[in-house]
Amino acid sequence: MIDLNFVTVLYVGAIGLLVIGAVGLVMCNNVFRMVLALVLAEAGVNLLLILAGYRGDAAAPILGFGPEGAQMVDPVPQVLVLTAIVIGVGVQALAVAVLVRVFHAYGTLDMRELKAHFEFELAAEKTTEPPRSTEEPAGGRPLSPVPPRPHPGEARS
């Protein structure tokens, strides 16, 4: 039998969150959902870091808090997680801010459509032929042939 104590469950949860986030990033086509998947993955890794310094029988690492001479949990991972949370929030806010502008320009958040717009506009800008092949080296995965259509925010570009 596996000893299902509290910490083990938390470890499983942390790694689970990471996996959900990674799968979401790969599988989702909506860019906003990809951002949310990223949030989940970051939550997972933060939990993992907290667990790295966790001891069930120890107090919070604050002087004068808890009984005299009691053991404290390791403060370094907690500081690292605080930093990581702040950085994560900043990056996510930046991502959403850019997303808002992308949505205003193209009226869609579907990654495949955005990729098609990207290729089409870039080809027009560089005066090359628009790509017809589905195996262009620029993208990682083959994309379904979405016909590039004129987007509402023409004036922006």
Added chain:
Amino acid sequence: MTNVILPVVLPLLAAFLLQPLARLSGVVARLLGPLVLLVGLVLLLRLWFAPDTEPFTVALGGFAPPLGIVFYVDQLALIFAIAVPLFTLLFWNWSADAYEDSQEKARQDALMLLLAASATGLALSGDLFNIYVFYELMAVASFGLVVLRGTGPAQIATVRYLLLSAFGSVLALVGIAILYTQTGTLNLAQLGQLAPTSLHGPAGLAAFGFMLVGFGVKAELFPVNTWVPEVYATAPARIAGLLAGLVSKLAVLVVVRLLVVVYQDTAASQLLLVLGTLTILFGEFAAWRSKDFPRMIGFSSIGQLGIVFIGFSIPGPWGMLAGLAVALHHLLIKSALFGLANRWSGSLESLAGGARSAPIAAGLFVLFALSLIGVPPLPGFWTKILVLTGLAQEGSGLHLMALGAILLITAIEANYLFRFATKLFSTSDRPPASHGLMDIGAAVLIGIALVAVTIQIDPVGDRLRAVARQAADREAYISTVFPAEPTIAAREDRR
């Protein structure tokens, strides 16, 4: 020696002061950025030319390691730290009329200063905590710079770059978490002390894998470099030059420090070797197929970084020398090529006849192309021969495979670079526009530097060899951070 902190702190401070200052006086705000970078450059150059080249540490805030956070200053760190303000100044937006609004200009300058500060910090850090924070700061500054042009494709490219980069950071953090559970420290030197006992197993290697892929996003490592062509094709050429030349090298430096100080076993360097080989194959074949100039040199940059990784995966001082030489060569060449790409942003077809309208640029392109391919006596030849002989000396199957891959991609490189060169020198009724003075200026300076290195190859090689010997010495790294008898007086003397 605490003034080694100033090149990090001053640009940070200036970046935050710039916006309020721009409201008061546009001229002061315009001059502040270059001035601060220049001060940092002078301070670092004085350290580089100091007669005493022993590495030293600076304990930030006066807390001794391993509890405190240290800056580790050796010749390798200094090279890259000097490159940061130098190349930021080269790619600084000098034009006054590009943005009529001084606020807009201040915003861009602030981001450039943030990038410079975090990149310098990354070069000097001796602690994974600090490395993570500076890496993230550098990433955020680069997102801002890439999206600045504001066209639709640039925004889409930024979103994709941002998602990949943020996920890379998550992976790197997982690696750091595993390291911490195994050792209970984030100080690189202490990790090096504990590595033979606690990081020997699969957990330690997994941590390295996670960190390699995580930091590899910026270093254009194979599975996580899909952002490279998109961003380089849409971002301003100056920014693309900074990302390809400078930022990628600093991410490589992090990996190298981990490899030298913490992971001395062969499994880690074999992982690097395999990923590096895949990176060059992917990059060069894609460059061969690409149809516009920025994407061609973007993919070629991926290929070159693959050679850098292969070089660093060779153990000992030889590998360090080979990797360092390729990295510095690529830093020079790719920055200059992106300087040329500023006006040559169109498709390869539309650039036919470019030699007629821009003879200097076309001549420089040929010079850089010859050096990239590795035609003697240009420095590119020496860098490639160092990697090849290193691989041949190792002689295992994987090493010989990497050797074959490098020879193969050299032929491919020659093919697509010369294909473009002949196009440049062909006649056309619609030649492309000629270059502006600032664009060509950076490329000319780098071209002169390249020729100077070609002539002075012996002294440069000797200096690099000394740097590599120092950087590959793991015992020295640990004993510099933790002196055998850390008396207060000795530490005061060091400072």
